[in-house]
Amino acid sequence: MIMNSLYYQKKLSRNVGDKFFTSLSVFCALIAILPLIFVVTYILIKGGAQITPELFTLEPNPPGDDLDAGGINPALIGTLVITTIASIISIPVGVGGGIYLAEYSNGGPFSKFIRFGVNVLAGVPSIIAGVFIYALIVSTKILFGSMYSGLAGGMALSILMLPTVIKTTDEGLKLVPNELRYASLGIGASMYTTILKITLPTAFRSIATGVVLGIARAAGETAPLIFTALFSYYYIVGFEDLFYEMGSLAVLIYNFALEPYDAQNKLAWAASFILVISILTVNIFSRILAAFTEKTKRV
Amino acid sequence: MINNTKKSQKKNILSLEDVSISYGTFEAVKNVFLNFKAGDITSLIGPSGCGKSTVLRALNRMNDLIPNCSLKGTVLFDGTNIYDKRVDPVEVRRRIGMVFQQPNPFPKSIYENIAFGARINGFTGDMDQLVESSLRKAAVWSECKDKLNDSGYSLSGGQQQRLCIARTIAIEPEIILMDEPCSALDPISTLKIEETMHELKKNYTIIIVTHNMQQALRVSDMTAFFNAVEYEDGDGGKVGYLAEFNSTKKIFNSPKEKTTQEYISGKFG
Numbered sequence: 001m002i003m004n005s006l007y008y009q010k011k012l013s014r015n016v017g018d019k020f021f022t023s024l025s026v027f028c029a030l031i032a033i034l035p036l037i038f039v040v041t042y043i044l045i046k047g048g049a050q051i052t053p054e055l056f057t058l059e060p061n062p063p064g065d066d067l068d069a070g071g072i073n074p075a076l077i078g079t080l081v082i083t084t085i086a087s088i089i090s091i092p093v094g095v096g097g098g099i100y101l102a103e104y105s106n107g108g109p110f111s112k113f114i115r116f117g118v119n120v121l122a123g124v125p126s127i128i129a130g131v132f133i134y135a136l137i138v139s140t141k142i143l144f145g146s147m148y149s150g151l152a153g154g155m156a157l158s159i160l161m162l163p164t165v166i167k168t169t170d171e172g173l174k175l176v177p178n179e180l181r182y183a184s185l186g187i188g189a190s191m192y193t194t195i196l197k198i199t200l201p202t203a204f205r206s207i208a209t210g211v212v213l214g215i216a217r218a219a220g221e222t223a224p225l226i227f228t229a230l231f232s233y234y235y236i237v238g239f240e241d242l243f244y245e246m247g248s249l250a251v252l253i254y255n256f257a258l259e260p261y262d263a264q265n266k267l268a269w270a271a272s273f274i275l276v277i278s279i280l281t282v283n284i285f286s287r288i289l290a291a292f293t294e295k296t297k298r299v
Numbered sequence: 300m301i302n303n304t305k306k307s308q309k310k311n312i313l314s315l316e317d318v319s320i321s322y323g324t325f326e327a328v329k330n331v332f333l334n335f336k337a338g339d340i341t342s343l344i345g346p347s348g349c350g351k352s353t354v355l356r357a358l359n360r361m362n363d364l365i366p367n368c369s370l371k372g373t374v375l376f377d378g379t380n381i382y383d384k385r386v387d388p389v390e391v392r393r394r395i396g397m398v399f400q401q402p403n404p405f406p407k408s409i410y411e412n413i414a415f416g417a418r419i420n421g422f423t424g425d426m427d428q429l430v431e432s433s434l435r436k437a438a439v440w441s442e443c444k445d446k447l448n449d450s451g452y453s454l455s456g457g458q459q460q461r462l463c464i465a466r467t468i469a470i471e472p473e474i475i476l477m478d479e480p481c482s483a484l485d486p487i488s489t490l491k492i493e494e495t496m497h498e499l500k501k502n503y504t505i506i507i508v509t510h511n512m513q514q515a516l517r518v519s520d521m522t523a524f525f526n527a528v529e530y531e532d533g534d535g536g537k538v539g540y541l542a543e544f545n546s547t548k549k550i551f552n553s554p555k556e557k558t559t560q561e562y563i564s565g566k567f568g
Contacts, residue, residue: 189389
């Protein structure tokens with residue numbers, strides 16, 4: 001039997017193959033993040049240059065008024081309002097549904113059906129959510145006779161947020177050790193006290209992380225808003241504005257990026273910049289939240 | 300055959316009558332008749348898989364939380380079959396508290412760990428007083444008194460377990476069930492918990508599952524020895540049964556059953 005040297009030999013075919021595949025996968029990984037880097041830098045450069053204080057305070061001017069495009073205040077506030085409405089609808093429903101799945105259901109056909117449905121809903125293209133709300137709310141004028149409205153927009157986005165919220169609640173609660181539930185039930189706490197006082201607070205951070213990611217996803221959606229909230233050039237001043245067309249950053253980008261006028265295009269870039277920065281911030285925030293969760297779990 | 304008649308002056312607080320418990324189609328333990336006397340410490344011993352923990356969890360309906368677990372027979376507590384359809388398991392668990400194998404304090408402060416159970420049970424008295432007396436009874440007051448607002452996790456394993464005992468005492472149960480409370484602890488913590496149990500005996504009935512025969516000998520008045528036999532049809536599965544129940548002294552000094560003798564002398568287990 002020939003004894004090979006124990007030293008690493010570069011020319012050995014297995015070592016050559018190993019090197020090759022390592023470099024190949026590193027190369028692919030780099031290509032995979034290139035789009036992210038390009039998109040973000042391009043938007044930061046193009047949009048960052050357009051940022052002025054007036055941007056945040058002015059209404060956009062109608063296209064054609066080439067010299068001055070105005071600001072994006074209504075769209076910025078609109079995005080905030082619409083995502084808030086979406087959160088108000090989807091967080092209670094989603095957390096409640098997640099609690100049912102994780103705490104009450106016993107893995108029977110009903111909970112299997114709900115889990116399946118949630119997964120399907122998560123894969124539904126966002127435009128479908130928009131068309132659905134359009135058919136249900138907008139075209140029927142069911143909301144006090146108003147058609148396109150910020151409220152309808154929020155509803156459309158809540159449909160998109162719902163699966164994320166349900167799933168993260170379900171998974172967050174499953175991570176809570178059963179011993180804690182037993183401890184609480186073992187001293188005579190009812191199921192609902194246990195969930196409210198012990199299980200939910202323990203899972204709070206992981207649920208919050210998921211909810212924040214859901215909000216970030218919804219905030220950037222365009223398609224469902226085109227059918228529901230449409231767009232508005234005017235300031236949001238009061239509660240009744242909820243029942244009228246409402247602007248949003250995403251739809252502003254969609255509208256103004258296609259205008260032939262330079263001023264409007266620049267406004268679209270500025271809006272892109274703000275949207276990307278806020279979504280990035282929210283994502284990083286949720287990462288920090290998640291990291292914090294990990295730390296507390298190891299106690 | 301199994302019932303002990305000698306100490307009959309003490310009241311039966313909890314009785315199992317022909318109890319069989321199954322997980323799905325698998326029968327874990329069958330045909331158990333057992334009477335627990337008020338004010339006694341009763342230990343349940345036996346080899347792994349003999350169903351002693353299963354029986355313990357059946358006593359305050361913790362088995363309800365395990366899917367597919369079902370019980371046949373009657374568990375009489377205070378004259379009521381706790382498996383009656385009209386019985387509220389939450390009420391049962393308020394009167395029969397449980398301490399678990401792994402210390403499992405809530406992720407709250409030491410104070411809140413105690414106050415939580417009392418509060419949900421409608422306690423309206425002086426909470427500070429209750430927290431102190433519960434911690435004292437569980438012999439963990441001296442370690443906790445300066446850090447009541449620290450997390451329960453800041454305590455050592457043995458202290459956490461005594462905190463869990465204090466938490467159970469705080470709801471003033473009639474019976475305390477302990478499922479191998481010392482198996483995750485070092486000998487010194489174990490000794491402290493045993494001392495605690497001797498203290499608690501004055502006010503509570505305690506039923507303890509233990510793997511440690513010396514512990515059973517040290518703490519308990521009565522001992523139930525569970526064993527497991529292979530099914531008659533012989534597919535390798537085992538079913539637990541109550542082999543012998545008597546005063547601890549008799550079980551360890553003059554057991555009637557051969558298997559008991561073999562188990563306590565360490566021949567199997």
